[in-house]
Amino acid sequence: MSTTFATPGVYINEINGFPNSVVPVATAVPAFIGYTPNAEYQGKSYYNKPFKINSFAEFQAIFMLPNPPPPADPARQYSPQYYLVAQKTTPTEGEYLTLSGQSYSILPDPNTIYYLYNSIRLFYQNGGGDAYIVAVGPYGPASGKPITDPTVSVINPNVQLTDLQRGLALLTKEPEPTMYICPEATLLSLNDNTTLMETMLLQAETMQTAVCIFDVIGGANPDPILYTNDIQNFRNSTGSAGLNYGVSYYPFIGTTIMQSTDIDFTNLFGGDTKQLAAILNPPSAPNPVAAQILGMIQTPPAKPLSNSQLQAALLVASPVYGQIINHVLTEANILPPSGAMAGVYAVNDQEAGVWNSPANTSIVGAVSLPIRLSDSDQENLNIDAVSGKSINAIRFFNGQGILIWGARTLDGNSQDWRYISVRRTMTFLEQSIKLAARAYVFSPNNANTWAALQSMISSFLTGVWQEGGLQGASPAAAFSVSVGLGTTMTADDLLNGYMRISVKVAVVHPAEFIVISFEQQQATSG
Structure with a gap:
């Protein structure tokens, strides 16, 4: 629009020389849901309030009991x-x-077993950074007696499904977390654990911002032969919705955290x-x-x-x-691996990118496993023809130690979403572009806006391709961005205020099976 000048003088009109850009969203921000001894800071309670921390010291300051002054012993946190x-x-x-x-x-004493505190310690020991803590309540009273059967999984009656579901629901207003982790879910009964996991997957699918990292009930003390029953129970407990947003690891890990x-x-x-x-x-x-x-x-x-x-x-x-x-x-020290895996994800994303599989790497602090899985044992975990639900194994290899030996989501039969890296890369791209496109809400739905959006998204995807996140010999082979009348929109879309953008990307897939062919060659003279 033209401006009317009424006073003689010199006027400066600044024009943007560069278009808007896509700012990559964070990819490894877990949200931990569970019980803490305390949740108070500067006189304010943080129970049932998602709180973002960036260090274990900050977690201790808010969610742990204050230490008494010397020379008394520090208060026991767990x-x-x-x-x-x-x-x-x-x-x-x-x-x-x-x-x-x-x-x-x-x-x-089952009433005294909690996992969140040590899971946070494992997360930071493995390189974690920013995290959300959703403290759903303090520790409950002890029962004063031990469990009667060492072969059964521990069920803590102080850990309540309603508490954990309430904490999960609070995260619907927090789009930043990219992982939902509930280490104490394995302390629920099998039925309650089923309800919680299905709720987590449904919320993750609805929000499209996070994956759920699950632990398997029975992974702490698996029977060498009948452990497959625990695997089957887990697969029966995850339902059918949102499977590509779910990831599981088996078994528990023996650590040095305590x-x-x-x-x-x-x-x-x-x-x-x-x-x-x-x-x-x-x-x-x-x-x-x-x-x-x-x-x-x-x-x-x-x-x-x-x-x-x-x-x-x-x-x-x-x-x-x-x-x-x-x-x-x-x-x-036998703990669920989900907290440690969140730290592994964080380091993986920092060093190699979210498109790299968080596998074939070690877990800091893991020194033993309650069961050592063989190749044949892992076959049934990695690929299941009936349910299609893949479970990632944590295995011991001679000379290499304990390694994460799996990179699949629960949607193991899907060609699109079977790999963790693909799911997390697509979430990263979707959310980054979505947030950047908000700048154009209410902008004119015309060719100028379409060109600006196409240029912005293409520039962002070119950067991802250059870093190795997309496959293809050239940007044109790695992605395409389309927007405009006659390509992605109709005249009705314009009248109804819809701008439709089509983004196609070729995400890199992990080399899960490497086949090397050998044959003998006859010796030649000379």
Whole structure:
């Protein structure tokens, strides 16, 4: 529009020399849903409020209990309870130890088992950055007794489906998270876990911004032969909607995330040192030094020692106590892999790009697996002809250690969406272009706007192609962008205010199966 000048002088009219551009969205921002000991900062509660953090220190400041002033011991942030339960015969499953010919199973109080805290630690140990925390409530009371069957999966009655669903629903107003992770979902009953996973997949499909990373119930203590029942139960529990937005990993991983400073006598027998004394100071093998230390715990002197000092003294006085702590640590360190995988995704995207498969790489802090899968074992996980639901294996390889050995979504039979990298790349492209195109909402639906949009999107996709995110010898072979009357729109679209843009991309696929052909060649003279 022309401007009428009424005063003599010099006027400057700035004209944009460069068009709008597409700003790539973040690709590795997980949203963790679960229970925390605390959720308060500067007098404000953050329970049931998605909160973005960028470090483990920030997580501790808001979602963990404050430490008391020295010289008192730091408040325990995560205090699972374990019991040594005498067995008539040597256990064949689960963590156990044998003392003076008597076998004891290491069994947890199920009401005290939570996974979110250690999953956040694994996430940052594996290179994680920004994350959303949805704390749905504090820890519940202990039951005061262990589980009765070491072969069954732990179900924590303090973990409620309604709490986790409420936390998930809060994320409908948060478009930035690109992963939904609920480590404590495996502490639900099978039916409740089914409902939660189906709800997560439906929400992910509706929002089209995030993938769901699932853990498999039974992955902590799988039966060497009957573990396939756990796999089948998982496949039956994920429904049929939104499968290309779901990813699962199996089994759990043995980690080093919890150290000897995280477990002491307060984590044994619900803090009842009398039961511990029966093992450390039995009539058949008395240990008066250990008995004296336990007496100081039960009846503190005028100047009591701190728990860390008592713990150190017990470890010196009783080798048996050291064995107990080591076995309890082994049990407590078996964790679902979803938190670690979120960190692996973050590093993968930073170093190679979202179009690279987060596989054939290690997990920092993973030192053991509750089951070692072979090639034949993984066949049924990777490809299932009936359900088509692929499960990614975490495997041990001699000389290489523990590797992530799978790159598929739950939609394993789909030619379009079977690979994680393809699903996440398409989400990245869609959301980046969608947000950039908002600048043109209410702009004239004419050739000038169409040309500007086409140029903007093409420039962005050319950059992705140059980085290796799209396949093709040239940009023309890697993508195409169409917009305009007669190509993507009709006259009715113009009258109704619709601008339709068609974007076609050739996303790179992983080389999942590499076939090398060998044949003998006859020797030649010379």
